[in-house]
Amino acid sequence: MLTSSPRGTTDILPEEARRWQWMEAVARSLCARYGYEEIRTPAFEHTELFERGVGDATDIVEKEMYTFLDRSQRSLTLRPEGTAGVVRAYLQARLYSQPQPIKLYYIGPMFRYGRPQSGRLRQFHQFGVEAFGSEAADLDAEVITLAGDFFQSLGLTGLELHLNSVGCADCRPGYRQELVQYLTPRVGELCETCRSRYERNPLRILDCKNEACQSLSVGAPKVTSFLCPKCAAHLRAVENHLRASGMAYVLDPFLVRGLDYYTSTAFEIMLPGEAGGSIGGGGRYDKLVEVCGGPPTPAVGFAVGLERTLLAMKQQGLTPAPSRGPLVFVAVAAPEARAAAWEVLCALRRAGLNADKDFLSRSLKAQMKYADRLGARLAVILGPEEIAGGWVTVRDLQHGIQDRVNRDELIGYLQQFLPDKQVENK
RNA sequence: GUGGGUGUAGCUCAGUUGGUUAGAGCGCCAGGUUGUGGCCCUGGAGGUCGCGGGUUCAACUCCCUUCACCCACCCCA
DSSP states (O other): OTTSOOTTOOOOOHHHHHHHHHHHHHHHHHHHHHTOEEOOOOSEEEHHHHIIIIITTSHHHHHOOEEEEOTTOOEEEEOSSSHHHHHHHHHHTTGGGSSSOEEEEEEEEEEOOSOOBTTBOSEEEEEEEEEESOOOHHHHHHHHHHHHHHHHHHTOOSOEEEEEEOOOTTTHHHHHHHHHHHHGGGGGGSOHHHHHHHHHOGGGGGGOOOHHHHHHHHHSOOGGGTOOHHHHHHHHHHHHHHHHHTOOOEEOTTOOOSSTTOEEEEEEEEOOSSSOOEEEEEEEOTTHHHHTTSOOOOEEEEEEEHHHHHHHHHHTTOOOOOOOOOSEEEEESSGGGHHHHHHHHHHHHHTTOOEEEOSSOOOHHHHHHHHHHHTOSEEEEEOHHHHHHTEEEEEETTTTEEEEEEGGGHHHHHHTTOOOHHHHHO
């Protein structure tokens, strides 16, 4: 118990953390390119924010939240998703009084209580963006292309973008009615959960994976044919922009996202195949800011699951971020040389070189072996001879050759081995 | 929340119809004489056999409980 992390949590050990750093760096530089700035919001919020924002009829709020009372009996909840907190911050900081749109991104842990399984943890991580203050369709398209570029930059292929419109306050009720009418004589054929959805959120039935429900859905009236002129035009405009950007997509009239706040544009990025899951999704939520007590403010955003992204990369054999050991390892040939070696090590580090040493009083032989294991490129060896002569032995561990170098020329000599920046970023 | 699978050294695993000092490979540490890595050889350290209980003369091996992990469902990221 003391030696295992809580269920559904995991440590990201150095080898894995290298991949994360790389992936996050890709996300950050992409956001900079698109003009999105980072926002960091708290990992927990007032419970009401999620009940109101995410929707209290959603599964997330009904059974997946980490909710607790703090010492003064306030009900707080570990954020199950990122949008609600960002919306709250947008209002709290009155960002609506700045030039719109406000374009933000976040990377951080989210929490959902459920049975862990592959690509699903209780603490997981999302990268997401939110753009507030414009209802322009090209903003939807920008957000979607940003998501697409993210996966492309990582080298992922074969992803499918599913696009739909779930309508707005004007047209959704009409469609809903139509759908219910269609379903009413067939309620009996629905799966158990869908029978309760029939009452509370019939649109979600379209999204059910159950075969019986799916075959019913096929014959059901499609949202897209009930969209009001505004929503229909918006969807067409988004499509046009996507086409112009060269981004492939499939219209999926059955796509209904699980969060209540979506209006009009909804999309999901799927990874077809064995895992077959979605690794990201988003859409428009033009009513959410208002629902949270702010001025009417249209917005679009998406979130991608980082663990799932990493999983997909592994499936596709993409293994970035090779381990990079120190450039130089400082070894001593005899205990008397330790003080001098320490000085050399400090000087190398001050000069900006990655350098390391042994901390277990190992023999020279063992130090060399250790240097090799660390992946050091060079070994600087100091012993009585070197100290007496004011020089140092530099061994190239890659080629197995070594050289004498004067101590005051050492840094300049080593710098020629610095990996160039391209390699550094890999 | 529902269903199924698994749980032996740091890692991957073996362990005979329950039988007495629980093994291998890799890894780790140390040696293979005189200041040097990657190969090879030798030696060493390291295990509450997930936890608790039960059956038995005897359990890593059988039974129960519990915990954890994995997989599927639900749902989603």
